[in-house]
Amino acid sequence: MAFIAQLQTADLAVGIFFLGLYGAMSQRNIMKTIMSVGIMDLGAITFFMMVNHPPDARPPISSTPVAHMADPVPQALMITAIVIGVSIIAMCLAMYMRVAYRYGTADWSILIRRLEK
Amino acid sequence: MTLPIPLHLLVLIPMIAGAAGYFLPQRAYHRLLLLVNVAVVAVALSIFRDVRWGSAIVQRVADWPDWIAITLVADLYSAPLVLLTALFFAGTFLFSTRADYLDKTFLFLFVLLESSLIAIFLSGDLFNIYVLIELGMLIIAILIMYKQDKQSVYDAMLYLMMNFIGMAFMLLGIGYLYRMTGVLDLAGLQQRLPQLGNARAAIVPYALIMTSIAVKAALFPLFSWLPRAHGAPSAPSIVSAVLSGVQVKAGVYLLIRVSQTFSAVIDAAPFFMLLGFVTSVVGFLLAIAQKDIKLILAYHTVSQVGLIVMGLHLGSEVAFWGGMYHIINHALFKGLLFLTAGIIIEEYGSRSYAEIRGVLRHLPAVGIGTLAGVLGITGAPFFNGSISKYFIQQGLQGDLGGIGMFLINLGTTLSFVKYSVILFGTPNAPQPPQRDPWVACISLLFGLACLAGGLFGGPTVALVYGPQYSAAGALGLEKITSFVLTLAIAVGAYLLVVKRIGGLLLTVRSAKVSFNQITVLLTLFFVGLLGYTWWSV
Known part of the structure; x- marks a missing residue:
């Protein structure tokens, strides 16, 4: 069990990433695949946030002493990545609605059979 | 000595003009964007000149130290591609002067795509590239479902x-x-x-x-x-x-x-070289199976990108620059073929190659443009494709490489023999053609560029990238015979094989x-x- 105690947030984030990938590979429901892809993205973002982040790190705001600061670069970058991720997921959901109305299914493999030739 | 041109101008000019001019009426907006594109071409040209006959330009966006600041880089790889992008967009804006599908949202997204593409080429920062690709991805997703028909x-x-x-x-x-x-x-x-x-x-x-x-x-x-x-x-x-x-x-x-x-x-060059070859072969095999003329072209893009990647990773300098030159060539002829295919589909009201006949007689300018594009892509002598393919071929060693290249050439020619069927025969379009001088003009211009890129292949590579290679071999008797031979085999294979295995093709097509x-x-x-x-x- 020592192995589990040694796991850090970054390792878990990689785990979440591949869990999301597994979901995208195995789920036939479109909604669930969109969620899986979102989970992948969040896993990658969490991993990035944990870079140069010592256990006692504090947010990089002006009053924090520099020695205790978390690296501000990942924090700044990940805000952008989160916004992009949200907008793409929103777009996927909007498209899914269209597709579901048009073909009346939420299943990738049934959807393929119903596409126009 | 004048001040260096800020590289971010190239990214910001289209973006800001697109946003600021949005309140204008549609025609004026289109004119404005066309004008802006001409300006972007001018700036890109001057940056290309500085890079080619000067040195690479590296600029930091803010006053941060090296490696922390976001950098923009224009060097011999990126500057020609930026220029190509700018020219290409200017051409398409001119091409679509009278198109009726354009509205302001479309134009805005289109010009935004231009700046995101230029920014990807110029960016020297990995995260920046990530953000820009995502931006381009969103815009493209909207653009490809713009008319919202079918699937x-x-x-x-x-x-x-x-x-x-x-x-x-x-x-x-x-x-x-x-x-x-x-x-x-x-x-x-x-x-x-x-x-x-x-x-x-x-x-x-x-x-x-x-x-x-x-x-x-x-x-x-x-x-x-x-x-x-x-x-x-x-x-x-x-x-x-x-x-x-x-x-x-x-x-x-x-x-x-x-x-x-x-x-x-x-160094994973052998991996990508092999992958490029496989991509190329699979691409043309699928292209042969298609019926829709736009899909034939699209699968062909897969094939040609495979060829480019193969050339870039052969490990020989000639083949590398051949691959780089093929990037430009492919942009020219594939862009031309897609533009003319759009006009042909509009005129004939059909997308199937079997239902379109006589483009050369019905739409002479578009037909000649298509023919030039087809000759370019199949690597016919005197057209630009032959030069870059010749360079790539020089990097290949041994019989195996020669056979592989012949296979790719044969497949390309075969699928375009199928495609050129639409050019000949008696026209069967429902109504007389609409006259649009810009469409004809751009088709012929791109076609001419394909021819010029072939006639002056060696000098063009030297002009754009610097290295001097002789392309004389590409116009030699041996090459011309081998092209004619390939063409003959392709026509034979089309008549004897492809036309008879419709069932198999249907299975491949609908998979x-x-x-x-x-x-x-x-x-x-x-x-x-x-x-x-x-x-x-």
């Missing part, structure tokens, strides 16, 4: 989700790189990576980032989004032309850039890969690349 929403959704998974891989890879080296700047990474001491440490981020770039560049087996996006029935032809002509090259360009960054620790299968392929590709780099380092 276009499905196509766009598949495109968006597949690329989003690819980009998640890239984000994780960038995270690993940042954790190991503490920089995101490509030049900085190139210096820091060898200092890690352990080459195997760089394998995981390399495989993650390369997987996402392989999705972008549509390498085998990750290309299934490309024909759907590029040949989408609902996308206007100028969108298809831009996607196939320039946007897919962004993936190839990133492949070069990132390989170069990792070159000191990881579809579902999203789950695509994701499995992507994961397999990642694992394969990881394994290969582990084995080779």
Whole structure:
């Protein structure tokens, strides 16, 4: 069990990433695949946030002493990545609605059979 | 000595003009954007001149020290591509002067796509590239389902989700790189990576980032989004032309850039060379099976990108520059073919090659343009494709390489023999053609460029990239005979084989890969690349 105690947030984030990938590979429901892809993205973002982040790190705001600061670069970058991720997921959901109305299914493999030739 | 031109002007001019002019009426907006594009071409031209006859330009966006600031880089790889993008967009704006599908939202998104593409080419920062690719992805997803007919929403959704998974891989890879080296700047990474001491440490981020770039560049087996996006029935032809002509090259360009960054620790050139060859073969095999003229062209883009990637990774200098030259050539002839295909579909009201006849007589200018494009892409002597293919061929060693190249040439010619059927015969269009001088003018101009790129192949490469190679061999008697021979075999194969296996072609055509299968392929590709780099380092 020592192995589990040694796991850090970054390792878990990689785990979440591949869990999301597994979901995208195995789920036939479109909604669930969109969620899986979102989970992948969040896993990658969490991993990035944990870079140069010592256990006692504090947010990089002006009053924090520099020695205790978390690296501000990942924090700044990940805000952008989160916004992009949200907008793409929103777009996927909007498209899914269209597709579901048009073909009346939420299943990738049934959807393929119903596409126009 | 004048002040250097700020590189970010190239990105900001189209974007700001697109946003600021949005309140104008549609015609005036179109004129404004056309004017802006001319300005962008002028700026790009002057930057290209500075880079080509001066040195590479590196600019930091704010006053931060090296490797922390976001950098913009214009060098011999990026400057020609920026110029190409600017010219290409100017051409498409001119081409669509009288098109009726344009509205203001479309124009705005289109010009935004232009600036995001130029920014990808110029960017020297990995995270910046990530953001710009995502921006381009969103815009493209909207553009390919713009008319919302048939299955276009499905196509766009598949495109968006597949690329989003690819980009998640890239984000994780960038995270690993940042954790190991503490920089995101490509030049900085190139210096820091060898200092890690352990080459195997760089394998995981390399495989993650390369997987996402392989999705972008549509390498085998990750290309299934490309024909759907590029040949989408609902996308206007100028969108298809831009996607196939320039946007897919962004993936190839990133492949070069990132390989170069990792070159000191990881060299996967044989892997990508083989992959390029497989992509090329699979691309034309699928192209032969298609009926829809836009899909024939789209699958052909897959094939040609494979050829480019193969040339770039052959490890020979001539082949590398041949591949770079083929990027430009492919943009010219494939852009031309997509633009003319859009006009042909509009005129004939059909997308099937079997129902279109007599384009040369019905629409002479468009027909001649198409013919020039076909001659260019098949590598006919005196056209630009022959030069770049000749250079790539020089990098091949042994009989095996020769046979492979012959196979690719034969496949290309075969699928375009099928395509050129539409040019001949008696016209069967429902109504007399509409006259649009700009369409004719741009078709002929692009066609002329294909011819000029072939007649002055060696000098063009020297002019654009610098290295001096003689292309005289490409116009030799041996090459011409071999082209005629290939053409004869292709025509024979078309008449004797392709026309008789309609059932098989139908099966190939209607086989579809579902999203789950695509994701499995992507994961397999990642694992394969990881394994290969582990084995080779």
